[in-house]
Amino acid sequence: MNTQISRSRFSKDPVQIRLSGAGGQGLITAGVILAEAAVVDGKNVVQTQSYGPEARLGASKSEVIISTKKIAYPQVTKPDILLCLSQDAFEKYFPQTNSDTLLILDSGQIEPQASDGRLIYALPITETAAATGSKVVANVVALGVMNALAGLVMPSSLREAVAKRVPERFRALNEHALEAGEKLAEPLKNRKETVA
Amino acid sequence: MLREQYSEYLRSEELPSVWCPGCGNGIIVKALVNAIAALSLRRDDVVLVGGIGCSGRTPFILDFNTMHTTHGRALAFATGIKLARPELKVIVAMGDGDASAIGGNHFIHACRRNIDLAAIIFNNAIYGQTGGQLAPTTPQGKRSTTSLLGTIEPNFDLCKLALGAGAGFVARTTVFDFHELIETLTRALTHKGFSVVEALTPCPTYFGRMNDLREPYEMLHYLKDQTIPQALEDVPDEAAQMKRLPTGIFKDEQRMEYTELYSQLCKAAKGAAVSSSE
Amino acid sequence: MPERKAKAKKPRLIQGNEACTYGALYAGCSFYAGYPITPSSEIMELMSRELPKTEGVFIQMEDEIASISAVIGAAWAGKKAMTATSGPGFSLMQEGIGYAAITETPCVIVNSQRWGPSTGQPTKTAQGDVMQAIWGTHGDHPVIVLTASHVRDVFEMTVTAFNFSEQYRVPVILLLDEVLSHMRENVCLPEPGERNLIERQRPARADGFKPFKDLTFLPFGAGARFNVTGMAHDEDGFPAQAAEADRQLRRIMNKIHQNVEKVALYEELHLDDARVLIVTYGITSRAAENAVEELRAEGVPVGLVNLKTLWPFPDFLFERLGQNVSHLLVPELNLGQLVREVKRAVQGRWLTVEHLGRVDGSLITPQQIVEAIHQLTGTKIPKEGVQQC
Numbered sequence: 001m002n003t004q005i006s007r008s009r010f011s012k013d014p015v016q017i018r019l020s021g022a023g024g025q026g027l028i029t030a031g032v033i034l035a036e037a038a039v040v041d042g043k044n045v046v047q048t049q050s051y052g053p054e055a056r057l058g059a060s061k062s063e064v065i066i067s068t069k070k071i072a073y074p075q076v077t078k079p080d081i082l083l084c085l086s087q088d089a090f091e092k093y094f095p096q097t098n099s100d101t102l103l104i105l106d107s108g109q110i111e112p113q114a115s116d117g118r119l120i121y122a123l124p125i126t127e128t129a130a131a132t133g134s135k136v137v138a139n140v141v142a143l144g145v146m147n148a149l150a151g152l153v154m155p156s157s158l159r160e161a162v163a164k165r166v167p168e169r170f171r172a173l174n175e176h177a178l179e180a181g182e183k184l185a186e187p188l189k190n191r192k193e194t195v196a
Numbered sequence: 197m198l199r200e201q202y203s204e205y206l207r208s209e210e211l212p213s214v215w216c217p218g219c220g221n222g223i224i225v226k227a228l229v230n231a232i233a234a235l236s237l238r239r240d241d242v243v244l245v246g247g248i249g250c251s252g253r254t255p256f257i258l259d260f261n262t263m264h265t266t267h268g269r270a271l272a273f274a275t276g277i278k279l280a281r282p283e284l285k286v287i288v289a290m291g292d293g294d295a296s297a298i299g300g301n302h303f304i305h306a307c308r309r310n311i312d313l314a315a316i317i318f319n320n321a322i323y324g325q326t327g328g329q330l331a332p333t334t335p336q337g338k339r340s341t342t343s344l345l346g347t348i349e350p351n352f353d354l355c356k357l358a359l360g361a362g363a364g365f366v367a368r369t370t371v372f373d374f375h376e377l378i379e380t381l382t383r384a385l386t387h388k389g390f391s392v393v394e395a396l397t398p399c400p401t402y403f404g405r406m407n408d409l410r411e412p413y414e415m416l417h418y419l420k421d422q423t424i425p426q427a428l429e430d431v432p433d434e435a436a437q438m439k440r441l442p443t444g445i446f447k448d449e450q451r452m453e454y455t456e457l458y459s460q461l462c463k464a465a466k467g468a469a470v471s472s473s474e
Numbered sequence: 475m476p477e478r479k480a481k482a483k484k485p486r487l488i489q490g491n492e493a494c495t496y497g498a499l500y501a502g503c504s505f506y507a508g509y510p511i512t513p514s515s516e517i518m519e520l521m522s523r524e525l526p527k528t529e530g531v532f533i534q535m536e537d538e539i540a541s542i543s544a545v546i547g548a549a550w551a552g553k554k555a556m557t558a559t560s561g562p563g564f565s566l567m568q569e570g571i572g573y574a575a576i577t578e579t580p581c582v583i584v585n586s587q588r589w590g591p592s593t594g595q596p597t598k599t600a601q602g603d604v605m606q607a608i609w610g611t612h613g614d615h616p617v618i619v620l621t622a623s624h625v626r627d628v629f630e631m632t633v634t635a636f637n638f639s640e641q642y643r644v645p646v647i648l649l650l651d652e653v654l655s656h657m658r659e660n661v662c663l664p665e666p667g668e669r670n671l672i673e674r675q676r677p678a679r680a681d682g683f684k685p686f687k688d689l690t691f692l693p694f695g696a697g698a699r700f701n702v703t704g705m706a707h708d709e710d711g712f713p714a715q716a717a718e719a720d721r722q723l724r725r726i727m728n729k730i731h732q733n734v735e736k737v738a739l740y741e742e743l744h745l746d747d748a749r750v751l752i753v754t755y756g757i758t759s760r761a762a763e764n765a766v767e768e769l770r771a772e773g774v775p776v777g778l779v780n781l782k783t784l785w786p787f788p789d790f791l792f793e794r795l796g797q798n799v800s801h802l803l804v805p806e807l808n809l810g811q812l813v814r815e816v817k818r819a820v821q822g823r824w825l826t827v828e829h830l831g832r833v834d835g836s837l838i839t840p841q842q843i844v845e846a847i848h849q850l851t852g853t854k855i856p857k858e859g860v861q862q863c
Contacts, residue, residue, distance in 0.1 A: 032487070032658060039487045039660045047487070047658040072763035073840050074624075074657055210712060243694050245547075256701060256712065261694035263550065264703035265543065266573050272540035276547025276555070277694065279531045280505055284551070284695050302543075305536040458531070465526035 014067030015152065016076040019142070020093050021085030021106075023060045026139030029165065031062030034143060036161035037153040038066045046074040059089040066152060081150055083142055084110055085125065104146055106138070121149060121188060128180050137177035140166075144181020148189060155182070197230050205229045205239065210257045214250070218404075218412030220371035220397030221250055221318055225258065227374060227395075228287070228316065231381035243286045245274040247294035249325045250399075251318035254289040268299025271306040274313050282312070282455040285385070292319040292333040296352045300332075307361035310389045311454035316381070317354055317392065320399035328402030339406040354394045355446055356428070364389030364453070367445040370396040370419040380445060389453045396423065396441075485660040490650060491516035491558075493625045494584055495524065496663060497632025498556055501671055503582070504530035505555035507544035509537055509563060512596040513652040514586040517558040538563035542570030542583065549579045550702060552693030554636055558584035561603055562592065565610070571645050572611035573704045578643040578686065578726060580674055582635045585647060586655040587807075589835045598835025599652035601756055601807035607647045608785045614723060616730040618642070618737055619785035621649045621756040625659035630669075631782060637672040638737060642729055643689050649784070651807070653837060654757050684709040686722065689729065731786050738788035741780040744770070748777025750801045750847055753816050755781040757837060758805050764840035769847060776847060784812060792819035801850050805830040805838045826850070 017034065019027045028049045035047035049062045063076040082097050084090040084105040090112065097103065099118060107122040123145055129138035140162065147158055158178065166174045206229075215221050232242065242260040246252040248267035255262035261284075265273045270288045278286045295303045295317045306313060322340055323329040330340040330347050333354065337346045358366045365387040367380045377395060384391035398404065398415035409415045426442040488496070495517050498506075506521040508514075518534070525532040531548065535541040541557045548555040559567060564585045574581055587603045589595035607619045618638050622631040631648055639646040677683045677690040680697035687709040692698045701711035706719035714722060730737065741759075743766055745751070750769075754762040759780040769776040777799075779791065802825060804813040813829040820827060830846045832838045 035658055035660075036487045039485055042485075043660070045487065045658075045660050048653060049656060071659075072760045072767075073837075074653065074659075074757075074760055075837055075839075077839060077841070239699060240695060240697055243551075256703075259699055261699050262701045263547070263694075264701065264705065266569055266704055269539060269543040269570070272535065272543035273547035275533070275535075275540070276505070276507060276544030276549075277551045279533060279544070280548040280551035280553045280555075281693075281695055301536050302540050305540070458526075462526040462529045465523075466529075469527045 012080050013069065014065050014071060015080050016078060017064045017066070017081045017083075017146075017152070018061055018076050018079040018093060019063070019083045019139075020059060020061040020089035021083075022088060025060070025085050026136065027060055027062040027085070030139040030143050031064050033140070033158070033161045033165050034064050034153065035066075036165055037157040038064070040157035040160050041153050043068060043153075044071050046071050048075055059086065059092040061089070061093070081146060081152075083146060085138060085142065086110070102150060104142065104149065106142070121145070121185075123184055123188075125181070125184075128184050129177055132177050132180045133173050137174055140174045140177040141181040141184070144178040144183075145185040146181075148182045148185035197233060201233060202226065202229055205232065205259055207257055207259050213257050214253050216399075216401045218398065218400040218415070219250065219324075220320070220399075220416075221254070223371040223374060224316065224318055224377065224395045224397060225254060227371075227377040227381055229258070230378045231385055234378070234382050235385055237285055237385070241283070241285055243274075243277055243284050244289060245270045245277065245286065246289045247291060247299065249291035249293055249323065250320070251289050251291040251294070252325075254318075268294050268297070269302060270294060271299060271302040271313065271315065275306060275309075275311055278311055278313055279455060279458065282459070286313050287385070288313055288315045290315060290317050292317055292321065292331050292354070293323055296332040296354055296357070304357065304361040307358050307363035307390055307392070309454045310362060310364050310451060312388055312390065314381075314384045314387075314391045315393070316384075317394045318397050319354065319394050320397050320403060321351075322399050322403040322406075324399045324402055328406060334403075338403075340402070341406065353441075355392070358392040359428075359447055363392045364447070364449055364451055365391030365445075366447040367392070368394040368396070368423075368441070368443045370423055370443065371398065372416050372420045373443070376443075383445065383448065387448060389451065483662040483665075485662050487658050488625060488661050489516060489656060489658045490625050490628045490654040491586070491656070492520055493628040493661060493663075494558065494632050494648070494650065494655075495520040497629040498582065498636065499524060500629070500664070500666070500669065501554065501633045501636035502673075503554045503556050503636065504528070505545065505548040505553035506531070506557065507533045507535050507541040507548070507555070508557045508559065509535055509541050511538075511560045511563045513588055513655045514558040514560045514563075514584065514650075516655070517584060517586075538566035539569060542567040542574070542581075545581050546570060546574050546577070546579050549574075549581045550694055552696075554580070554640070556582035556584065556636075558586065560586050560588050560596070561590040561594065564603060564606065568606075568611040571617065571647075572613060572615055574645040575611065575615035575617055576704055576706075576726070577702050579645065580639040580643050580691070581645050582632070582639055583645060583647045584632070584635075584650060586650040586652060588652050589833070595835050597652060599757065599807060599837065600833065600835065601649070601651060601758065602811070602833075603649060604784060604806075604808065604811040607649055614727060616644050616726050617785060618644055618646045618730060618783065619649060620646060620739075620783055622654065622782070623756055623759045623780060625654070625657060626661040626663075627782075628654060629661065629663060633669055633671070634739070637670070640672045640674045641689070642733070642737075643674065643691060644730060649756065651757050685711050734786040734788065735790060737783055738786055738791070739782035740788060740791060741782065742778065743780075744775075744777035745779065746796075747775055747798060749775040749798055750777070750803065750851060751795070751799050752776065752778045752843065752847075753781065753802055753804045753812075754778065755784060755806075755812065758807060761838050761840045762805060762843055765843035765847070768840060768844055774847065774851065781812075787815045787819065789819045792816070795820070795825075800825060802827045803830060803843070803846055803850055804828070805832075805843055805846070807832055807838065809833060
């Protein structure tokens, strides 16, 4: 086993991840899949979510904390990674990031306002999902992107988690989405692109 | 039934009961004991659940597994008991307040589920234990301590309510018709499903005093005059029914009973669990 | 908090509400009656799938009053029974909880707290039902109130809730909250046999059994034809007044309060040298844990008590606090509930008790606790320990 692969490229432990977007974009499922993969890796993990009016309209979020140590406080205090799949979510959660935060956003959904020169990975996530078969799997494309860029969990664990948490009849579609996400991030893995 | 046989079912140390002279509840209890004896039910296998009010005192005096519950909830307690131990015969003694006011929701849902409980509604058309207040069963125009000028509210027909909600067995009779009451209760206890027996019973202390029927015999005659053995559908109109309430067994139909359906569900669930683990 | 991990067991990612359901099933719960309400509904959904597989009973009742009533009925028919709800439903259950208390009915009521009163914010968290859990029903009454901090803890405390309810013949209330109910964590659940399970004590014989004399219990249909009533009653279950009613009420209260040291569970951290003590419970204890770590790193001598049992209240714990402790901080997701008990328990002692409340539907953060303690002690890093006030 190559433990190098599974080591988070963030030396941070715990690593705090916030997945945000609009209700219905599957962010809770994405959080659960990522958490499940971390469990496969033998890590400690906490996954929480924001329900309520936010789950139907406006910004919705799901959070995952992964650590080799015990996780006490269960919610993200400062995100190490922020994924945004909607403009609302970006506007709501971008101010809570700092210069260390890895920002991944859907370039087809979000137009970042004048940025502070921060590094942002803006990728056509929903568009890629649609090309794979359905916009519905944008959440899993995003997971593929995020893991390729950040190495949060073993890629095989992420596959196992998808298989575990996705209904049988959608499995193939989601596996393709994961792959598409990983491919989408591939050219960016060793360089950082600035947007805006 | 002989006095000795009758007393076998009573908790003599709890007698006399709290019921007033002239109250009809004792007649319902006697009829119930007759029915249980006729069916040779073992006392250990009978659970008698009561609500709150005069009728709710029934569990204290009868020597079964007995439970005096909260106001209106007797059916919900009984549902728990029956589901937990389907082999027990669970009988519920309720007042009209229990069944149609505070526990109306539980009543309609017990009917809908058709769970095998025998529900006897001691309907005295008034709140006796709390001092003669208006009940949802007080006939329109009658007086109570909270409707001194006569109630403006129409009253519930509990049998129609039970029929509408899906009970398998629905009957109404009065304590005046003692032998019919025994026969009706016997059939209700035999019925597999939710059975409702509305037993009209006199409350001379409150209903009588408030409505010029002070003497117990006057109230018994009132019950007789107010009712008529008749099928519900034969009643020409609402107004006629208000005058003379039909009595009789209105429905005795077998349909799948809840605990049987639940048992089937368990078999299906077990089967599914086995096949998914294979 | 010991992190015990069995080597052979594979951890699973499970939700707080799932852990509660699995805990109940592990404890032998074979009857569930409930009514849907956010954020507790997943417990009911999972029960509806799991119980029929083992011929346990699941029923969705018409409301919460019916749910608790059916649970009590099932308990008297011999089942380990439970229901789960949230604030508004919990209020409806208070009538039945009183009945369960006076009739000494073993049963478990789970309340996943949400922001209230009334409909409030059903998907936002709170710890606002502490007082209702303890004092919610009418009249003096015995009840045990437990809580939990993390997903595995939810499992363990559900098992404990059943054990206490069986042992002491008392309704046990388990307080969860929206975040804990919906949160997922990696958990290794114990194998059958790994936890001690308590069953209600049976009397030696059914003949002459007195159902309200002591902790022994017989269900209906076991040959002892007794009466159960919500009225004040004697040892046989028949109406009692005056002296007997007084004696019986004191007996059912004492069976809990005289056993407070067995029932009042808690965890402690740095209690030996703490000058400032955080008294916390439930989900909030997790922020407190991080805050302690941070403050200790700064050199602030802070300790933590995480109460797993909220009632009976562990007065003994506060009576035994050393002279070293001068300040107490009670963070809660309410405007001041358990802090009243803490103040009562330390009254007459040279101690400052402060409350940190949050009621916007979010968790208290570690940073808020750190700041509150800085403020409380009046100095960021006390050199010579905290000044007595």
